[in-house]
Amino acid sequence: xxxVNGSPTESIRVFDxxxxxxxxxxxxxxxxxxxxxxxxxxxxxxxxxxAALGIESPPEQCLTEExxxxxxxxxxxxxxxxxxxxxxxxxxxxxxxxxxTRILTTGPLPQHxxxxxxxxxxxxxxxxxxxxxxxxxxxxxxxxLENVLARREWTDPAIAEGLLLDMDGNVIEGTxxxxxxxxxxxxxxxxxGRCGVAGVQRARIMALAGELGLTAKVENLSLAELHEAxxxxxCNSVIGAWQVRELAGKMWRSGSLATRxxxxxxxxxx
Numbered sequence: 001x002x003x004v005n006g007s008p009t010e011s012i013r014v015f016d017x018x019x020x021x022x023x024x025x026x027x028x029x030x031x032x033x034x035x036x037x038x039x040x041x042x043x044x045x046x047x048x049x050x051a052a053l054g055i056e057s058p059p060e061q062c063l064t065e066e067x068x069x070x071x072x073x074x075x076x077x078x079x080x081x082x083x084x085x086x087x088x089x090x091x092x093x094x095x096x097x098x099x100x101t102r103i104l105t106t107g108p109l110p111q112h113x114x115x116x117x118x119x120x121x122x123x124x125x126x127x128x129x130x131x132x133x134x135x136x137x138x139x140x141x142x143x144x145l146e147n148v149l150a151r152r153e154w155t156d157p158a159i160a161e162g163l164l165l166d167m168d169g170n171v172i173e174g175t176x177x178x179x180x181x182x183x184x185x186x187x188x189x190x191x192x193g194r195c196g197v198a199g200v201q202r203a204r205i206m207a208l209a210g211e212l213g214l215t216a217k218v219e220n221l222s223l224a225e226l227h228e229a230x231x232x233x234x235c236n237s238v239i240g241a242w243q244v245r246e247l248a249g250k251m252w253r254s255g256s257l258a259t260r261x262x263x264x265x266x267x268x269x270x
Contacts, residue, residue, distance in 0.1 A: 001070045003104040006062075016101055018084025021092070022143040024101075025049040026082040029200075029237045030109060034075035036067060037269045038237065041200045046081065049139045055085050056100050063102070070104045077106040078238055082142070110238065112160070117262075120245030120254065121160035121234070126150040126175070130166045130195040138198035147175045161234055163247060166195050171221040177236045178202035181221070181229035182257050187214040188229075190221045201235045201265070208264055231255035240265055 002010045017023035027042045036042070043060055050057035063081070071079060082103040088095040128150040136143075150162050161174045171190050173179055178199045180189045187209045192198050209216035226232065232244035232252060243258040245251065 001073060001106065003066050003070050003102070005102050006066055012084075012101060012103065013087055015087045015089070016084055017086060017088050017094075017098070018082065018101060018103075018142055020088075022141065023053070024055065024082060024084030024142045025053065025140055026080060026142060027140065027200075028078060028080050031071050031075065031077050031079050031106070032269075034071060035269075036071070036079055038200060038204070039064075039067075041204070042081075042237070045140070045200055046083065049141070050083055050100075052139050053085070053141065054094075055083060058083060058100070058102050066102065066104055070106055074106045076109060078109055080105045080107070084142070112239065116160055116242055117258075120243035120252070120258070122158055123174070123234075123244050123247040124154045124156075124159045124162040125248040126153055126162040126164050128153065128164065130164050130172050132167055132194045134194050137195050138192050140197050140199075150175045160242065164196075165223065169223065171223055171226050172196040174234050177234040177239065177242075180205060180233045180235065181226060182214070182231040182233070182255070183229055185214055187212075187216050188221065189216075189218055191218050199236055201237045201240075204265060204268070205235055205241070205261055208268065211264060212260055231257045233258050233261065235261070 001008055004012055012019065025046065027046050029042050030037050047057040071077060084101040085094065086098040086100050088098055128146060130146055150164055153162060161177055163174060164172050166172050171179065173196045178189065180187055189202060189206060206216040227250050233241050234244060235241045241258040241261040243255060
């Protein structure tokens with residue numbers, strides 16, 4: 001099922017600003033046994049991202065009712081929630097009284113090779129760079145052309161993800177994931193104050209790091225520092241956590257961090 005503003009339809013109007021300008025935000029989260037995992041964190045992040053763009057966030061009661069309807073036939077799925085600014089006339093100026101558009105869709109949970117969880121993944125170093133724009137930094141907005149172009153850089157099915165740097169060469173994130181590195185007992189994730197998406201899973205891991213005896217830090221991260229890491233892990237709400245085994249000829253030995261993180265995250269799905 002697809003719901004648009006609560007109605008079962010797969011169409012939106014051509015003047016919707018989400019289509020014409022990418023003027024909106026979205027969330028993607030897993031649903032298991034009819035329960036959206038970490039719902040409150042995702043709803044709060046949706047609201048924060050809407051507020052950052054000056055879009056009215058859907059009331060939680062309204063959204064939870066619609067989520068319940070759309071996942072009823074798919075109790076185990078990936079749920080996507082899109083909120084656009086709504087319809088407008090031609091031009092960038094926002095039309096007075098524009099009403100936000102809510103779009104809810106479901107899709108199957110991805111079936112990744114078991115080796116990606118057990119042995120780690122191979123990663124591509126993308127030539128596409130992320131532009132620096134602090135006004136949009138951290139927001140999961142609909143303008144994802146950088147990620148689309150980066151993802152087009154490889155077709156090898158053995159490569160699971162691509163690494164994105166910013167215009168200054170700082171390590172930022174994957175095309176669909178956040179990145180963390182382990183240095184001794186320090187868990188480090190890149191500073192996303194100038195670009196990148198601050199994912200819910202990244203925030204969960206940083207908040208839970210102490211339970212693994214790790215000190216969580218957010219800092220600028222160079223490619224050289226990434227190469228010196230003891231372990232490199234990717235995360236998002238759908239995949240959980242993957243260890244990076246190989247990147248542009250650099251190899252990492254098998255570690256336990258991704259496995260420990262997945263167990264910790266699975267135990268805390270409230």
